[in-house]
Amino acid sequence: MYKLSIIACAFLCFARSENTEKATLVLYRGREFLGIASEIRINGKLVANMSPNSYLEIYTPPGKVSIESNMYRGSKRVLVVQTEPAQVYYIQAYEEVDFWDRYLIMQVVDSETAKKEMKKCRKNEKVKQPD
Amino acid sequence: MKKSLFLIGFLLMLSVESIAQNDNSTNLDQNFKRGYHLRTTGYLFSTNLSLVWMTNMQQFLKPLKLSGESQLIGSTPFEAGARFGDWFFNLNTAFPGILSDDFKPTMTTASLLVERTVFKSRNYRFNVGGGASLYEYSLSIVQNEPDRKVAFQDLLNTTFKSTPYIYNRGGAIEVSMSLSNREKKSVSIGNCFRLGYRHGLQGYRWKSKSFQLLDAPVDNLNMLYFQYMISISRNSN
Numbered sequence: 001m002y003k004l005s006i007i008a009c010a011f012l013c014f015a016r017s018e019n020t021e022k023a024t025l026v027l028y029r030g031r032e033f034l035g036i037a038s039e040i041r042i043n044g045k046l047v048a049n050m051s052p053n054s055y056l057e058i059y060t061p062p063g064k065v066s067i068e069s070n071m072y073r074g075s076k077r078v079l080v081v082q083t084e085p086a087q088v089y090y091i092q093a094y095e096e097v098d099f100w101d102r103y104l105i106m107q108v109v110d111s112e113t114a115k116k117e118m119k120k121c122r123k124n125e126k127v128k129q130p131d
Numbered sequence: 132m133k134k135s136l137f138l139i140g141f142l143l144m145l146s147v148e149s150i151a152q153n154d155n156s157t158n159l160d161q162n163f164k165r166g167y168h169l170r171t172t173g174y175l176f177s178t179n180l181s182l183v184w185m186t187n188m189q190q191f192l193k194p195l196k197l198s199g200e201s202q203l204i205g206s207t208p209f210e211a212g213a214r215f216g217d218w219f220f221n222l223n224t225a226f227p228g229i230l231s232d233d234f235k236p237t238m239t240t241a242s243l244l245v246e247r248t249v250f251k252s253r254n255y256r257f258n259v260g261g262g263a264s265l266y267e268y269s270l271s272i273v274q275n276e277p278d279r280k281v282a283f284q285d286l287l288n289t290t291f292k293s294t295p296y297i298y299n300r301g302g303a304i305e306v307s308m309s310l311s312n313r314e315k316k317s318v319s320i321g322n323c324f325r326l327g328y329r330h331g332l333q334g335y336r337w338k339s340k341s342f343q344l345l346d347a348p349v350d351n352l353n354m355l356y357f358q359y360m361i362s363i364s365r366n367s368n
Contacts, residue, residue, distance in 0.1 A: 032252065032253070032254075033250070033252035033254070033255055033257075034252075034254070034255060094253065095253075095254065096253070096254070097254040097255075097312065098312065098315065098319075098320075098321070099312065099319075099320040099321050099322065099361075100320075
């Protein structure tokens with residue numbers, strides 16, 4: 001039991017230190033009338049399918065991070081964020097539809113705004129974290 | 132049922148302020164306060180589909196197997212209108228589409244529609260409305276006789292198993308709801324989908340342009356329609 005506790009503590013500490021070394025991206029979409037899901041890729045790797053009224057928590061190595069969105073019958077959009085270790089970046093996303101195209105607009109926002117807008121969003125648990 | 136539909140439409144129009152709402156990403160770069168638009172079919176085919184109930188005529192046509200309980204008719208919509216804030220004033224017309232060989236029912240309508248946006252998001256407007264319209268539902272019955280031989284000189288003196296056009300013309304009121312793309316630029320292109328119900332003001336007698344039709348039945352129009360149009364709008368503040 002004692003050994004098990006030590007292993008668990010060591011594991012938790014390790015996991016914690018990993019996360020603090022990484023940057024956190026919180027990508028969220030508010031409520032959108034007739035909004036459709038969009039694929040989200042981080043540095044080219046598919047991490048989740050993001051629906052309206054939801055948010056994703058993604059842990060990435062610090063540095064330049066490319067966030068790419070791709071919608072069904074729509075076009076790709078890319079946002080590049082320069083991240084630093086242990087920092088949290090909030091990214092607001094919303095769908096833009098016009099006659100010819102549909103795509104996701106993404107922009108970095110301050111944490112206060114994001115927390116206010118995210119209140120009713122549900123967390124997307126099916127996120128495949130990038131390496 | 133009809134009264135309830137009209138009542139619901141009317142109440143929705145009056146109580147929009149309480150139910151009008153925006154989603155989280157409604158802030159547009161420019162919120163155009165007014166504009167005017169032209170709307171028509173997008174892909175060169177009939178995008179106005181109507182389901183028409185004319186009970187007496189359909190009873191007459193049923194033994195000939197030319198009609199069921201209702202008649203589905205395609206036509207081509209065209210609309211011109213103006214928008215002031217969330218109010219739309221539209222002049223809508225629908226012309227007959229492609230005719231079939233044996234049975235040629237056509238529906239032509241001209242409507243004055245007033246619609247009010249009851250819900251709008253960054254990308255869409257949902258409107259409800261009502262209006263008044265004039266309609267003409269006409270048809271002719273042609274029974275083909277492929278084995279019969281007719282000399283060209285006798286064409287005007289020969290009787291055929293077909294009727295000239297007969298029509299039912301009158302006024303109607305309607306309720307509708309529509310979904311359209313939000314206008315975001317000074318010149319915007321968008322889609323518009325509309326679902327409506329049209330009801331004749333009274334029963335109107337069937338007539339013919341070619342002769343006086345005696346003892347013709349009276350029919351009151353009941354009609355459901357669906358329109359898809361492409362909208363081009365010019366918007367300003």
